[in-house]
Amino acid sequence: MANKKEVQERVAIAGPEIRQVLSLPDYRDRLLELFDDLHPYDIFTLIDGLPYEDIAKIISALGKRGIEVFEYFPDEEKKEIFYCFSKRKMVDLLEDMAPDDRADFLKKLPESLLDDILPLVAQAERNDIRRLLQYKERTAGALMTTEYANILPDMTVEEALNYLRKIAPDRETIYYVYVTDKNRKLLGLVTLRELIVARKTARIEDIMHRDLIKVNVNEPAEEVAKKVSNYDFIAIPVVDNEDRLVGIVTVDDVIDVIEEEDTEDMFALGASGVVHDYTQETTWGIAKKRITWLLVLVFVQFISGAVLQMNSAQLQAMIALAFFLPVLSGMGGNAGSQSATTIVRGLATGEVLIEDFWKIFFKELKIGLLVGGVLGTIGFVRAWFIQHDFRLGVTVFLSMIATVTAATTAGAVLPVIFKRIGLDPALMSGPFIASIVDIVSILIYFQIARLVIGL
Amino acid sequence: MANKKEVQERVAIAGPEIRQVLSLPDYRDRLLELFDDLHPYDIFTLIDGLPYEDIAKIISALGKRGIEVFEYFPDEEKKEIFYCFSKRKMVDLLEDMAPDDRADFLKKLPESLLDDILPLVAQAERNDIRRLLQYKERTAGALMTTEYANILPDMTVEEALNYLRKIAPDRETIYYVYVTDKNRKLLGLVTLRELIVARKTARIEDIMHRDLIKVNVNEPAEEVAKKVSNYDFIAIPVVDNEDRLVGIVTVDDVIDVIEEEDTEDMFALGASGVVHDYTQETTWGIAKKRITWLLVLVFVQFISGAVLQMNSAQLQAMIALAFFLPVLSGMGGNAGSQSATTIVRGLATGEVLIEDFWKIFFKELKIGLLVGGVLGTIGFVRAWFIQHDFRLGVTVFLSMIATVTAATTAGAVLPVIFKRIGLDPALMSGPFIASIVDIVSILIYFQIARLVIGL
Numbered sequence: 001m002a003n004k005k006e007v008q009e010r011v012a013i014a015g016p017e018i019r020q021v022l023s024l025p026d027y028r029d030r031l032l033e034l035f036d037d038l039h040p041y042d043i044f045t046l047i048d049g050l051p052y053e054d055i056a057k058i059i060s061a062l063g064k065r066g067i068e069v070f071e072y073f074p075d076e077e078k079k080e081i082f083y084c085f086s087k088r089k090m091v092d093l094l095e096d097m098a099p100d101d102r103a104d105f106l107k108k109l110p111e112s113l114l115d116d117i118l119p120l121v122a123q124a125e126r127n128d129i130r131r132l133l134q135y136k137e138r139t140a141g142a143l144m145t146t147e148y149a150n151i152l153p154d155m156t157v158e159e160a161l162n163y164l165r166k167i168a169p170d171r172e173t174i175y176y177v178y179v180t181d182k183n184r185k186l187l188g189l190v191t192l193r194e195l196i197v198a199r200k201t202a203r204i205e206d207i208m209h210r211d212l213i214k215v216n217v218n219e220p221a222e223e224v225a226k227k228v229s230n231y232d233f234i235a236i237p238v239v240d241n242e243d244r245l246v247g248i249v250t251v252d253d254v255i256d257v258i259e260e261e262d263t264e265d266m267f268a269l270g271a272s273g274v275v276h277d278y279t280q281e282t283t284w285g286i287a288k289k290r291i292t293w294l295l296v297l298v299f300v301q302f303i304s305g306a307v308l309q310m311n312s313a314q315l316q317a318m319i320a321l322a323f324f325l326p327v328l329s330g331m332g333g334n335a336g337s338q339s340a341t342t343i344v345r346g347l348a349t350g351e352v353l354i355e356d357f358w359k360i361f362f363k364e365l366k367i368g369l370l371v372g373g374v375l376g377t378i379g380f381v382r383a384w385f386i387q388h389d390f391r392l393g394v395t396v397f398l399s400m401i402a403t404v405t406a407a408t409t410a411g412a413v414l415p416v417i418f419k420r421i422g423l424d425p426a427l428m429s430g431p432f433i434a435s436i437v438d439i440v441s442i443l444i445y446f447q448i449a450r451l452v453i454g455l
Numbered sequence: 456m457a458n459k460k461e462v463q464e465r466v467a468i469a470g471p472e473i474r475q476v477l478s479l480p481d482y483r484d485r486l487l488e489l490f491d492d493l494h495p496y497d498i499f500t501l502i503d504g505l506p507y508e509d510i511a512k513i514i515s516a517l518g519k520r521g522i523e524v525f526e527y528f529p530d531e532e533k534k535e536i537f538y539c540f541s542k543r544k545m546v547d548l549l550e551d552m553a554p555d556d557r558a559d560f561l562k563k564l565p566e567s568l569l570d571d572i573l574p575l576v577a578q579a580e581r582n583d584i585r586r587l588l589q590y591k592e593r594t595a596g597a598l599m600t601t602e603y604a605n606i607l608p609d610m611t612v613e614e615a616l617n618y619l620r621k622i623a624p625d626r627e628t629i630y631y632v633y634v635t636d637k638n639r640k641l642l643g644l645v646t647l648r649e650l651i652v653a654r655k656t657a658r659i660e661d662i663m664h665r666d667l668i669k670v671n672v673n674e675p676a677e678e679v680a681k682k683v684s685n686y687d688f689i690a691i692p693v694v695d696n697e698d699r700l701v702g703i704v705t706v707d708d709v710i711d712v713i714e715e716e717d718t719e720d721m722f723a724l725g726a727s728g729v730v731h732d733y734t735q736e737t738t739w740g741i742a743k744k745r746i747t748w749l750l751v752l753v754f755v756q757f758i759s760g761a762v763l764q765m766n767s768a769q770l771q772a773m774i775a776l777a778f779f780l781p782v783l784s785g786m787g788g789n790a791g792s793q794s795a796t797t798i799v800r801g802l803a804t805g806e807v808l809i810e811d812f813w814k815i816f817f818k819e820l821k822i823g824l825l826v827g828g829v830l831g832t833i834g835f836v837r838a839w840f841i842q843h844d845f846r847l848g849v850t851v852f853l854s855m856i857a858t859v860t861a862a863t864t865a866g867a868v869l870p871v872i873f874k875r876i877g878l879d880p881a882l883m884s885g886p887f888i889a890s891i892v893d894i895v896s897i898l899i900y901f902q903i904a905r906l907v908i909g910l
Contacts, residue, residue: 037666041686161651168652175630175647175689192630192647196616197623211492229714231496232707234630234689251706252687255713259684262717263800270724270796270885271789278801279811283818287825290793297789298830302837304781316774319767326759326893329781333788334726334752334886338745341725345718346733356734363738370742375753382757430725430885431789438781 018047022054028061040068048073056084059093067093071101074276075108082109091120094129098172100145100253103132131246140224141217143257144238144247147171150178153187153205157198164192172250176235179208184244186214186237214239217246221257226350228254265348268426269341271297293431300435304329304442311446320387321449324379324396325442331375332403332441333434339364339411340433344426347419354420357413364412368405376400395445395452402448403441410437473502477509483516495523503528511539514548522548526556529731530563537564546575549584553627555600555708558587586701595679596672598712599693599702602626605633608642608660612653619647627705631690634663639699641669641692669694672701676712681805683709720803723881724796726752748886755890759784759897766901775842776904779834779851780897786830787858787896788889794819794866795888799881802874809875812868819867823860831855850900850907857903858896865892 021030035043043062047055047069055073059066059081070093073081082090082105094102094117106114106129118126128146135141149171151160160177168174177195179188188208190198198207214237215224228236228251238247267274273289275281308315308325315321343360346352352360376397383393411433415425476485490498498517502510502524510528514521514536525548528536537545537560549557549572561569561584573581583601590596604626606615615632623629632650634643643663653662669692670679683691683706693702722729728744730736763770763780770776798815801807807815831852838848866888870880 037664039666039668039686165652168648174651192651193623196629196647197620209492211494213494229707229710231494234706251689251710252684255684255706255710258710258713259717259804262714262721263804266717266721266724266800267796269721270792272793272796275797275801276806278797278807279814283821283825286797286818287822290790290822291826291829293793294786294789294826294830295833298782298786298833301782301785304785305778308781309775309778312774312777315777316771319771320764322767322770322777322780323760323764325777325780326763326784326897327753327756329784330756330759330890330893331749331753333889334749335745337725337886338727338748341722341727342730342733342741345721346730349714349718351731352733359734363741366738367742367745370738371746371749374746375749378750378753382760431792434788434889435785438785442781 018050018058019054022057027057031058031061035062035065040065041072043069044072048077052077052080053084055081060085060089064096067096071098075105078105079108087117087120090117094121095125098145099128099132099147100143100247103129103135103142106133107137135217138221139217140215140219140221140238140249141247143221143224143253144217144249145172146247148178148235148237148245148248149174149176150180150184150245151190151204153179153181153203153208155204156200157195157202157204157207158200160190160204161195161200164195172248173235176233176237176248178237178245178248179204180245184246186212186239186243186245188212189237212237215249216241222261222348224249225254225257225261229258261348265344265426268424269344269429271429271431293429297431297435300432301438304435304438307439307442307446311442314446314449318392318449318453320389320392321395321445323387324383324392324399325445327379328396328399328403328441328445329434329438331400332407332437333430334407335368335371335404336407336411336433336437337430339367339408340415340428340430343412343415344428347415347425352416354416357416357420360412360416361409364408365405368408369401371408372401372404375404391453395449398448398452399441399445402444403437406440406444407433407437410440473505473513474509477512482512486513486516490517490520495520496527498524499527503532507532507535508539510536515540515544519551522551526553530560533560534563542572542575545572549576550580553600554583554587554602555598555702558584558590558597561588562592590672593676594672595670595674595676595693595704596702598676598679598708599672599704600627601702603633603690603692603700603703604629604631605635605639605700606645606659608634608636608658608663610659611655612650612657612659612662613655615645615659616650616655619650627703628690631688631703633692633700633703634659635700639701641667641694641698641700643667644692667692670704671696677716677803679704680709680712680716684713716803720799720881723879724799724884726884726886748884752886752890755887756893759890759893762894762897762901766897769901769904773847773904773908775844775847776850776900778842779838779847779854780900782834783851783854783858783896783900784889784893786855787862787892788885789862790823790826790859791862791866791888791892792885794822794863795870795883795885798867798870799883802870802880807871809871812871812875815867815871816864819863820860823863824856826863827856827859830859846908850904853903853907854896854900857899858892861895861899862888862892865895 021027024030047058059070147170149164149167164174175192177190180186188210189212190208213227213231217238217240235248235250237245238249240246264274271293275286343352379396379400380393383396384390415428418428419425476482479485502513514525602625604619606618619629630647632645635641643665644667645663668682668686672693672695690703690705692700695701719729726748730741798807834851834855835848838851839845870883873883874880
C-alpha cells in the first residue's frame with residue numbers, strides 16, 4: 001500500500017506540472033520524457049488523485065508501461081479510468097494486461113460492457129480470459145497468471161536458455177522454469193540459477209527437481225500463501241485435477257493475499273467491518289458497516305439489562321453490589337478478548353488446530369482460574385477494605401473467578417467451533433465475546449450473592 | 456508457519472522410523488537416503504518434535520542441507536539443538552549459516568558461549584558476524600544478508616554471466632545483480648532476466664537501471680517490507696550512509712516481517728500479549744502475559760465502580776437506571792473497539808496518517824453521532840415501552856449518543872496520538888479503550904439523569 005504522505009507531497013508538486021503538460025499538443029512525448037526511467041509504481045503514486053480522464057490519457061501515452069501503471073489502481077478506480085478509454089483502447093488494454101489482474105478486473109465490469117468488448121479481443125486472450133473467469137475468487141485459479149515459462153524435458157540446457165531468451169518478455173517470471181510434457185503435464189522444475197550454472201549440454205530431465213510442491217487450481221488462496229511463504233518460493237505451480245500445469249502464483253501476489261487476510265481478520269476481531277481506505281470512504285459508508293454489528297450487539301446487551309432487572313430486588317437491598325458490576329463485566333470482556341485474539345490468530349497461522357479443541361479448553365480453563373484468582377483477590381481486598389463487607393468480598397472473589405474462567409474458555413472455544421462448522425473464526429470478535437460474557441457474569445454474580453450473602 | 460496437522464501426522468509415521476535409523480551404525484548413509492530430494496522445510500517438519508540430540512545428529516549428517524534445515528527452527532529451539540553439537544560442529548555451522556539468520560541467532564546466545572566459539576570461526580565470517588551484530592533489531596541491517604551478487608559497470612554481459620556462474624552457489628539470490636564501483640558504491644541494477652536477453656557484448660553500464668529504490672541500513676524493518684511489497688521486488692539493496700552496498704533483503708524475509716508485524720498488532724489490539732506458539736507455550740507463560748494487561752485494566756475498571764458509588768443515592772432512588780448500565784458501557788466499548796481497530800490498521804498500512812488527525816476526529820465525531828443516534832433511539836424505545844418512563848428514555852437516548860460519540864472519537868484519536876509521541880498505536884487496544892469509555896459513560900449517564908429526571 002502507498003505511503004499516503006509521500007503521494008500527497010508528490011502530487012502537490014507534480015500534479016500541476018503534469019496537467020499543464022497534458023494540455024500541450026505534443027503531450028505524449030513530453031510525458032514519456034517526464035516519466036523516463038520511473039518505476040510504474042512511482043508513476044502510479046504520482047498520477048493517483050488526478051481526474052480519471054487525465055489518468056486515462058497518461059496511461060494511453062505510456063504504451064506497455066502504461067498498462068503496468070493501470071494495474072496498480074484499485075479495482076474501483078480501474079473501472080472509472082477504463083470508462084474514459086475508447087473502445088479500441090479498451091481492447092488493446094485487455095489484450096496486454098497481466099492475465100491474473102485482467103481476470104480479477106473483468107469480474108468487476110458489468111455484463112453488458114463485457115458482451116460489447118470481449119468479441120473484439122484476440123482469440124488467444126479471449127480463451128485465457130474465459131478460463132480464468134471460471135475460477136472462484138480467493139482460489140489458486142483466481143490468483144494465478146498463465147504467463148509462466150515452461151520447457152520440455154528432452155531439451156538441453158543450451159536449448160532451454162535460448163528458448164527462455166525468446167519468451168522472456170511475455171512471462172511474469174523466468175526464474176522458475178517448469179518442465180512439462182506435450183500435454184502440459186507437470187514433470188519438474190529447474191531454476192534459472194541452475195540453468196546458468198549447469199553444463200550447456202546437460203539434459204533438462206537429468207537436472208530438474210521432480211518432487212514438486214504445487215497447488216491445485218481450486219485450493220484456497222490462503223493455502224497457496226502458506227506454501228509459498230513456508231518454502232520461501234518466488235512462485236508456485238498451479239495444476240488442474242489431471243496434474244496439468246495451468247498457471248503459477250508469484251510471491252508478490254502472495255504478499256497481497258497475506259495482507260488482505262490479516263486486514264480482514266483484524267477488522268473481524270474488532271467487529272468494525274472491512275474498511276479498505278479510511279480517508280477515501282464516506283462517513284456514511286463506514287457508519288453503515290459498523291452499525292450492522294452494533295445492532296446485533298445492542299440486543300445481546302439488552303439481555304444483560306433484563307437479567308439485571310430480574311435481580312432488581314437484590315440490587316435494591318444492597319446497592320453496593322452495583323459498584324462491582326463494571327469491573328466484573330469489564331474484566332470478563334477483556335479476558336474473553338484476549339483468548340479470542342490468541343486463538344483466532346493461531347488458527348490463521350496454523351499453529352492452533354481444530355483437533356486441539358480439548359487441549360485448548362483445558363488450557364484456557366486453567367488460565368481462567370489462575371488469572372481470575374489473582375483478579376478476584378484484588379476485588380476481595382477492595383470490597384473488604386472499602387465497603388467493609390467480608391461477604392461482599394467473597395462474592396466478588398468467587399464471581400470474578402467464575403466470570404473470567406467462563407470468558408477465557410468461551411473466547412477460545414467459540415472461534416474453534418466456528419472454524420469447525422465452516423464459518424470465519426474471527427467472527428467471534430472481542431466485542432461479541434464481551435457481550436455474551438456480560439450476560440453470564442451478571443447471572444453468576446447474583447447467584448453467588450444469593451448463596452453467600454443470602455439476600 | 457507449519458501446518459501443524461500435517462507435521463503431526465508425518466512425525467507419527469516417520470518419527471519411529473527415523474529414531475530406529477539413528478540407532479544403526481551406518482545411520483548417516485541411511486538418513487541421506489531417507490531424506491533424498493526432500494526440501495529442507497519438509498525435513499524440518501519431519502524432525503521437528505524429536506529429541507534435540509536426535510535433531511542435532513540428523514543436521515550433522517545432512518551436511519550443507521542440514522544447515523538449511525537448522526535455519527527453519529525457531530530461535531529458542533535452535534539454541535537447544537546448538538547445545539547438542541560438539542564445539543567443532545558449532546564452528547562449522549556458524550561458518551556455513553546464511554549471514555542474516557546467523558546474526559539473529561547469535562544475538563540469542565549467552566556472551567560466555569560466544570567468547571568461547573567465535574575466536575575459532577574463520578576470519579571472514581567473524582568480520583561479517585561482527586558487522587551484522589551491530590545493527591539494531593528490526594532494522595534493514597538486522598534483516599539483510601551479505602550474500603548478494605555484485606558486478607562492475609565495465610564488465611560485458613558475457614563476463615558478468617561467467618562471473619555469476621562462479622559465485623552463484625554462495626549467494627542468496629542472483630536474480631537481481633547489483634552494479635557497484637571498486638568501493639562498493641551502488642551504481643545500478645540488472646536482473647538476471649535482462650542479462651539473459653541482452654547481447655553478450657553489451658556493457659553492463661549501458662543496460663543497467665540507475666534510479667534504484669534502496670533502503671538505508673538503519674531503516675525500520677516495516678519500511679523495508681512496505682517498499683518490497685509496493686514495488687513487487689524479489690530483493691532490495693541496503694546501503695550505508697555513504698551509499699555503499701552492504702547487503703540485500705530478500706522477499707522471503709519480508710514476508711516474515713509482515714506476518715510478525717501483523718501478529719503483534721493483532722495481539723496488541725486484543726491486549727493479549729504476544730503468544731508465538733499457543734500449543735507449545737505453558738499455561739503459566741500465557742497467563743503471565745495476559746495478567747500484566749488485566750492488572751492495568753482492573754484498576755481502570757475500579758474507577759468505574761467508584762464513580763458508580765459516588766452516584767449511589769441516585770441509583771438507590773431509581774434502580775431502573777442500573778438496567779441500562781450494561782448496554783451503555785457495552786456499546787461504548789464496542790464502538791471504541793471498532794474505531795481503534797480501523798485506525799490502528801490504517802496507520803500500519805499507511806492509509807491513515809498522523810497528519811489526518813483533525814480529519815479523523817471530525818469523521819469519527821459524525822460517525823459517533825449517527826451510530827449513537829440509532830442505538831439511542833432503540834434504547835429510548837426500550838425504556839419507554841418496558842420501563843414506561845419517558846424521561847428515563849430520554850436519558851438513555853442522550854447518554855447513548857454521548858457515550859458512543861466519545862468512544863468513536865477516543866478510539867480513533869488515541870492511537871494517532873500514541874503514534875505521534877513514538878509509541879505503538881496498537882497499545883490503544885479494544886479492551887483499554889473500552890475501560891476508559893466505561894468511566895466516561897457512567898459519568899455522562901448520571902449527569903444527564905440528574906438534568907433530565909432531576910433526581
